[in-house]
Amino acid sequence: MPSMDSQELRRRFAALTTAHLTDACIRAQVPVRCAPSALQAVVPGTRVAGRALPARHVGSVDVFLEAFEDAEPGDVLVVDNGGRTDEACVGDLVALEAETAGVSGIVIWGLHRDTADIRTIGLPVFSTGSLSTGPQRIEAQPENALESAVVGDWTVTRADLAFGDEDGVVFVPSSNAADVLDLAESIRDTERRQAERIRSGVSLRAQVRFDRYLAARRENPSLTFREHLRAVGGAIEE
Template identity: 75%
Template sequence: MDTHELVRRFATLTTAHLADACVRAGVPVRCAPAPMLPLFPGARVSGRALPARHVGSVDIFLEAYEQAEPGDVLVVDNGGRTDEACVGDLAALEAQLAGVQGVVIWGLHRDTADLRAIGLPLFSQGSLATGPLRLDPRPADALTAARVGDWTVTTADLVLGDEDGVLFAPAERAGELLALAEGIRDTERQQAERIRAGVSLRAQVGFDGYLAARRDNPALTFREHLRAVGGAIEE
């Protein structure tokens, strides 16, 4: 799937829809750590991951930009460090010039006011005034894999971000996951409209029937019941 199609379809979805789609498809739900949020309200990204493992110098980002494709999302692995910022205004401006559509940092940023003025979607775990005061050895996979929380992200992954955070998904399953997410979105919208019209969610999903069935079969889960009736509240 090309970047334009991905961006177009994700524009009507949320990361929550995609996370639920992953559950339904049996794909691991790979969310970035909860503190990783957008720098400004409404920021969204959806594109191929462009990994970069930061070791103390901005040159790793410049080298990543050399191989960037339009619409890529820079994924910076700074080990979740909270003692230094690793991306500032110049790195963001250069990313923008290289066609990178956003930056995701497992770590901190700085130059907040300038970054907001630049407007490039940026997700991080917060900000700090100081940049790195170190220069560590560069690993062999510094431009092919980035660690973000519990997950390793490569160029075979997509990055999807909004105000609920950042999710990583296998690019090869993009079509399937987007289709599932669109179905979940449509079902949830219909359910929400019916609630506003006075039809409770309990009535829509036959909750009394679920409770009765669970009395006969204590092992029955609500998720199994929802799948049977076409509900979408949990996935």
């Protein structure tokens, strides 16, 4: 678990977005690990933040129940169902049991079902979509089924944190959480100041001295806008 507890983690993320976190990862030189864009909240506007609780699904819910045995309050169940589109692997009973176990949300690399009941339960669930049928297969559970979960291109372990909002889900190593959150808050504050100045009549081009950037780029074609922004204290790209 990161140095901050689950409540502090959720409190800080409540004033941020996943976009702030990804920009902060770039600034901190931490790999940006976004779940595929198809993975979205079942209920629009839902947010989640917590330590990843991985589980690899092979056709039966028992792997989730086993994961809940070791769950800590605020954990986020991260389900690896290989991104399958032929079966749903999480339904209302798993969501309800997750809530009972103190889990703060579920992220599924795959499909869910029982959408109406999940909405009623209110536990944040993120998935790639819904399908009425559950699994019609039972496969052998690998020994490391509770050690890691693959989501898109990324392998997620209990050393990671999961954050989700209207823009999707991003995973951040617990060891980098404090730095990433600090940077995200700084980026958020800079962007808010820039937005306020735009509304007051000072264009973004004026704020970031865009004319100076164009002149400098003519002298040095390799100069990037990101390098210029860092020099002038802008935050539009990170």
